[in-house]
Each structure stands twice: as C-alpha cells, then as structure tokens.
Amino acid sequence: MSHISTTDPTLANLLDSELHRQRNTIAMIASENHVSQAVLEAQGSILTNKYAEGYPGNRYYGGCEFVDQIEQLAIDRAKKIWDAEYVNVQPHSGTQANMGVYLSVLNPGDKILSMSLTHGGHLSHGHPANFSGKLYDIQHYEVDPSTGYIDYESMEQIAKRFKPNLIVSGFSAYPRIVEWDRFQEVAQELGAYHMADMAHITGLIAGGQHPSPIGHADFVTGSTHKTIRSGRGGLILSSEEYASKIDSAVMPGIQGGPLLNNIVGKAVGFAEALTPEFTKYAEQTVKNAKILGEAIQAGGLKLVSDGTDTHLVLIDLRNSHPDSTGKDVQTNLESVGIVLNANTVPGETRSPFLTSGIRAGTPALTTRGFMEDDCSLLGDLIVQIINDPHNSSIQKSVSKEVQSLCKKYPLYS
Numbered sequence: 001m002s003h004i005s006t007t008d009p010t011l012a013n014l015l016d017s018e019l020h021r022q023r024n025t026i027a028m029i030a031s032e033n034h035v036s037q038a039v040l041e042a043q044g045s046i047l048t049n050k051y052a053e054g055y056p057g058n059r060y061y062g063g064c065e066f067v068d069q070i071e072q073l074a075i076d077r078a079k080k081i082w083d084a085e086y087v088n089v090q091p092h093s094g095t096q097a098n099m100g101v102y103l104s105v106l107n108p109g110d111k112i113l114s115m116s117l118t119h120g121g122h123l124s125h126g127h128p129a130n131f132s133g134k135l136y137d138i139q140h141y142e143v144d145p146s147t148g149y150i151d152y153e154s155m156e157q158i159a160k161r162f163k164p165n166l167i168v169s170g171f172s173a174y175p176r177i178v179e180w181d182r183f184q185e186v187a188q189e190l191g192a193y194h195m196a197d198m199a200h201i202t203g204l205i206a207g208g209q210h211p212s213p214i215g216h217a218d219f220v221t222g223s224t225h226k227t228i229r230s231g232r233g234g235l236i237l238s239s240e241e242y243a244s245k246i247d248s249a250v251m252p253g254i255q256g257g258p259l260l261n262n263i264v265g266k267a268v269g270f271a272e273a274l275t276p277e278f279t280k281y282a283e284q285t286v287k288n289a290k291i292l293g294e295a296i297q298a299g300g301l302k303l304v305s306d307g308t309d310t311h312l313v314l315i316d317l318r319n320s321h322p323d324s325t326g327k328d329v330q331t332n333l334e335s336v337g338i339v340l341n342a343n344t345v346p347g348e349t350r351s352p353f354l355t356s357g358i359r360a361g362t363p364a365l366t367t368r369g370f371m372e373d374d375c376s377l378l379g380d381l382i383v384q385i386i387n388d389p390h391n392s393s394i395q396k397s398v399s400k401e402v403q404s405l406c407k408k409y410p411l412y413s
C-alpha cells in the first residue's frame with residue numbers, strides 16, 4: 001500500500017480501515033470469502049492495463065501473446081475442476097454469466113421458469129426489477145412451505161402448463177442439495193433448455209461436497225468469488241455444442257474487453273482449487289455449517305428446511321421472534337462483530353430490505369481456520385444476541401468472544 005499512501009492518503013486510510021474490519025469481524029455473508037494473497041496479487045496486477053477483446057488466439061488487439069496463455073490456463077483449469085467440455089471465463093459476474101446464457105439461446109419474450117427470489121432464487125432469475133424480468137416472460141416455482149425443500153412435483157406441473165423455453169435451477173439462498181436431474185427430466189420432456197446456476201456452490205462442487213450439475217444441465221453458470229475463492233467474477237460451462245453461441249453472446253453480446261486482472265485471479269484460484277487442501281476446505285465448510293445450524297436450533301430458533309446440506313443456514317425469525325426483522329438482527333449482530341445479511345424467507349411478507357430471516361454462511365470463516373467447536377460457539381453467540389439484543393452485558397461478552405476468535409484465526413497476517 002506504499003504507493004497509494006503517497007498519492008492518495010484518504011483512500012489508503014479507507015483501505016486500511018476495511019482491512020482492520022475484515023480482520024476483526026467474522027464474515028458470515030454466505031456469498032463472501034477471503035481469497036489468498038496470491039489471488040490478491042493476481043487481481044491487482046498489471047493485467048488491469050490490457051485490452052483483449054476476443055478469445056485466446058483470436059483477438060481484436062495486438063500484444064495478447066501472454067494474456068492468451070493466461071486466459072487459456074484459466075479455461076483449462078476450470079475444465080479440469082468441473083469436468084466440462086467448454087468454459088468461458090470472461091463474464092464479469094454470475095449475473096453476466098446468466099445474461100450470456102439467456103442471450104445465447106433465447107429471444108426477448110421467451111419463457112423462463114425459475115425459483116422465486118423469496119424462496120431462494122436470484123435477481124437474475126427473472127425478478128421484475130432485473131433485466132431478466134424485463135426481457136423475458138417469467139414464472140416461478142417455490143419450496144414446499146411445510147418442509148422448506150424445493151417442491152419438485154409442483155415445479156413439474158407449472159412447467160407443463162407454462163411450457164418454458166428455459167428452466168433455471170440453482171439458488172442464492174437455499175440450504176439443501178439441488179436435485180439437478182429432476183430439472184433435467186422436466187426440461188427434456190418439454191424440449192426446454194436447462195441452466196443450472198451453481199454460483200453459491202462452485203467450490204462445494206469442486207470439492208466434491210455437492211452433486212455436480214455437469215451432465216444434467218445444458219448450461220452451468222457460476223461466480224468465482226464465493227465458495228471457490230478465485231476473486232470476483234463469473235463463468236459459463238457447457239458442452240462444445242454451444243461454444244460459439246456462448247462466446248458471441250458474452251463478447252460482443254453483453255461485454256467488451258474482458259477484465260484480464262480478474263481472469264488471472266480466476267486462474268490462480270482455480271489452481272488452488274485443484275489441490276487436496278481445497279477438498280478438505282470444502283468438506284470443513286459444510287461440516288461447519290451443519291454444526292452452526294445445530295447450535296442455532298438448540299437455542300430455540302427455526303431454520304428453513306430444519307438444517308442444511310451446504311455452506312449456509314437460513315434462520316426464519318417468524319415463530320420465535322415475530323417482532324424482530326432480519327434487518328434488526330443483522331444490525332445487532334454487526335455491532336458485536338458478526339457480519340451477515342437479512343434475507344427473505346419462503347412466504348415472506350416483509351420488504352426485501354427488512355425481511356423475516358437471516359442468512360449465515362461458513363465459507364469465509366472456514367478459510368480463516370474455524371472448526372466445528374468454533375462454529376458451535378458462534379451459533380450460541382448468535383442466539384444470545386437474537387434472544388436478548390439490548391442486554392449490554394451480553395453484548396460485551398459476545399464482542400469479547402468474537403475478538404478472541406478473530407485473534408485465534410488471524411487474517412492476512
């Protein structure tokens with residue numbers, strides 16, 4: 001940071017403060033992680049200077065001999081991780097990846113069937129405020145309110161009535177294993193495309209902790225900064241059959257120059273994901289989430305679907321704390337150093353800003369080294385704050401425990 005300190009002390013101070021915040025709080029936002037120093041170096045590298053519209057070996061600019069090799073390495077590593085025939089590493093984010101797939105095989109006005117946002121879907125799966133909801137005709141399937149699991153029968157019935165051109169599986173806030181084959185069977189019967197959005201679980205699939213959608217979906221999209229720890233970005237995987245359609249949908253369809261500094265970050269993170277240590281990390285992430293969920297349930301709180309198979313738990317406050325909003329709980333937990341987010345729950349009646357739920361994830365804290373005992377303690381600390389949010393002696397003791405966990409597992413030391 002020596003250069004930025006000299007040229008722009010204001011920004012240097014803000015970056016220092018953010019580093020201090022990350023070191024001294026516990027990141028439990030299910031979509032966040034802490035990348036390695038190597039990925040940080042890659043993302044902050046000289047590749048931010050380079051234009052390279054096009055694809056390796058076929059660019060619209062000169063001077064691409066090294067970035068061609070870098071992008072090809074990112075592609076080859078991704079192919080190996082997820083066992084895919086074709087990979088595009090250029091989407092700037094998971095949403096851009098979804099947009100690329102839609103543009104490659106759909107026309108405006110075509111029909112998409114996807115999971116509703118309040119039941120765990122994502123904005124880019126057809127929310128009316130998102131491009132996807134504005135350009136396409138959308139219907140949603142939901143989870144069964146009595147179990148919290150995707151209601152596959154109802155999804156099938158809606159699909160048969162609606163006759164979508166494309167079915168989206170995958171989620172942003174769903175704690176259970178997705179049965180990709182159930183979606184594929186319905187898509188195949190109706191002659192629809194199937195896109196699996198694995199954004200949250202890219203790393204869990206890479207580490208063998210969640211079944212892979214490859215082989216069950218025509219297209220698989222994801223982001224690269226959540227459970228896979230490769231820095232911010234997106235990617236698309238499919239069979240060779242769709243390669244040229246997707247390539248042109250991404251560039252020139254929705255993007256110009258690729259963010260090569262992000263692509264080299266992906267290449268570095270993907271190499272890390274190919275190590276045995278990463279498999280252990282993915283396994284520990286899921287173990288930690290299970291233990292965290294059990295501790296929260298032991299404190300009398302309800303989890304959507306009564307548990308988790310993944311890296312996240314979704315707390316439903318409606319029965320135990322009907323007067324608390326997710327936003328209140330988020331604020332109270334942040335004041336003691338536990339950072340997570342308010343989240344809608346199935347059947348939500350509050351606004352997405354207030355919500356009746358809390359989403360908590362273990363990817364980032366597992367990167368720091370947290371184990372089952374730490375997550376059990378953390379679950380108990382969360383319950384203490386939710387149950388008695390304005391008790392200053394509880395706030396003090398929880399803050400102290402949080403600080404000692406942060407010291408036990410230092411970040412970027």
Ligand code: DSN
Nearest residue numbers: 031094122172173199
């Ligand atoms: N916004 C991300 C999340 O938090 O789940 C998804 O893109």
